[in-house]
Amino acid sequence: MVMKTLTGNFAVAEAVRLARAKVIAAYPITPQTTIVERLSEMIEKGELEAKMVRVESEHSALAATLGAAAAGSRAFTATASHGLLYMHEVLWWTASSRLPVVMAVAARAIGAPWNIHVDHNDIMDQRDTGWIIGIAQENQEVLDMTIQAFRISEDPYIYLPVMIALDGFILTHTVAPVEVPDQKEIDEWLPPRRQAYIVSPETNVVMGNLTSDDDYYMMRYSIQVAQEVAKKIIEEVDLSYGKSFGRSYGGLVECYKCDDADYVMLLMGSWAGDAKEALNVLREKGINVGLARIRFIRPWPSEVLKEKLKNKKGIIVFDRSISFGNVGQLFMETASTLYGMTNMRGVIAGLGGVDVKPEDFVGEVTAFVDDIERGEVYDTIKWLLPPKYRNHKLEVTL
């Protein structure tokens, strides 16, 4: 083990090097670019023995990664925002082909207008594709989660691609101390490449041709079964990693001071750090709040959330994304698990990188608790507008 100061993107690159990925294909996009820049450097300096396919688009990036996986090699790609959206159909094809692949996503806002800052709408847009989707809070977790992603993806009970998200700029371009395991330790912990099938002259396998509708249905069903099994395996992998490297994060959800809490903030990504700071302030003020940080959006941790949160007095969900015409996606997911069991509120905040400070979390939680004390609360959507627009109301009267 060595201690390094790494940006989130360089932490991803270190993880990919340690996992000994054999084929990497990517197309630059801010704020992902430095991941593949660093990987190219590693390959050219001989620190990583891999082939780099410098494709002409993200659509091709994932297709090339999928091709490498189909041919039997550990493959990696990385993207963000529009790149991820451009890949969308290939995301489906990859998951449905049941080929293990790992991708890092530097979570970033989607245009128009152009915006390169953090936002979760790009990853939330991929929830239905069959991918396992994880999201980290800080750089150490980025490295650990990326290494774990290879083991999860290549687990014979799963064989699904895994996407690891890290918040654009806040993690991707900010340095933090990161413990980097030794190659030997990772070689012992991460099994060699495993996959269900290889398309090659020796195997004569055909993948992806027409099926009967019945078989298609059953293949869809099998993806759901794998996602369900993944819930348990992600927890096991997290524990096993903790045993070897001293860091476990709680599996699908990090429950921070949840157990004795009356109220819980539910969110994901880097701003969980600010929310934890707010939590301590709130507790000093006598508001007994906990925090549930979603680490995996897919598979969705419904059982854990139900078990941990159903008896709370209220859950406040912070979404850094929105499903236009309805509510924030994280709220939607949480409501699908906890509806009717507790008071709930969904807050839309921080879109397009708008800064959300610990005092904003304090304010929102305090208001939520006050409202609950006056009666039952089920607010599907509340806007935490940017400070300079805070008194603004967008209303249309017909």
Add this chain to the structure above:
Amino acid sequence: MPVRLSDFPRIRYGMPGNAACPGCPEAMGLRYVKMALGDNAVLVIPAGCSSVIQGYEPKSGINFPIMNIVFASAASLASGMKAAFESQGKDVNVVVWAGDGGTGDIGFQALSGAAERNDDIIYICVDNEAYMNTGIQRSSLTPAGAWTTTTWTGKKEYKKNLPMIMIAHDIPYVATASVGYPQDFIDKLRNASAIRGFKYIHLLAPCPVGWKFDPRYTAKIGQLAVQTGLWPLFEYMNGKLKISPFSRLYRRPEKKVPIMEYIKLQGRFASLAKDPEKIKVLEKEIERQWEWIEILEKATNNKK
């Protein structure tokens, strides 16, 4: 080296139960690919007729390992596969088998990217001159005058000259072929597989359904396309363009079979066939095309 079909093993490459239409040029072409490359090849097939021809899992109508993929990504998926085989120390022919839409239109970006990177794959454009799988809509490779379900009075624009565009990519190998001349196609596949880098073969594939002709004439129309001079067979290798033997026979204008022989067999050209002015324009186009190819042949073979 010229090859004879009788030299090849009589193995069934197209299996019973494949879903090709009668007289399908793609089923013919796939057989030739296997004859040429043997067992050491993997096919990458984007959306198109050949996605269907394979038939229903759990079986396959084509005796090949195949990775099917979305429309726009065949070349890039092949690049990734090749990179993986290379990293495993395996020498495998990774072959893209894509239609004119998957090559010249929706798949063009990936094709151009893989060609520019000179990735070591064989890319075959099996050109039936329209989007046949979705029901005969025009593509950028549909020839002028042809009826399709989106050009009811005949396509106004000319066929995009993809082989020349690929030569402009400065790749080591570009060739044209026709299912009417399997020996020539097989010969070219073998030449291609011996070369490192990006190889592009453009295979003309007359489609009985989309071109509206009797299925028994697939090979004949494939030959007439060459004999009329409409589809010149050539090979561009090591920077030199050479007109292939079957086209060389019809090189001089007086040797060429009249274009009407090709046109009159195909229902898609029904309105064109009735318009002598348009036929004249087409004949001029053929001459212009040949002038251009001969200039290229001369220029590339004179250089040291």
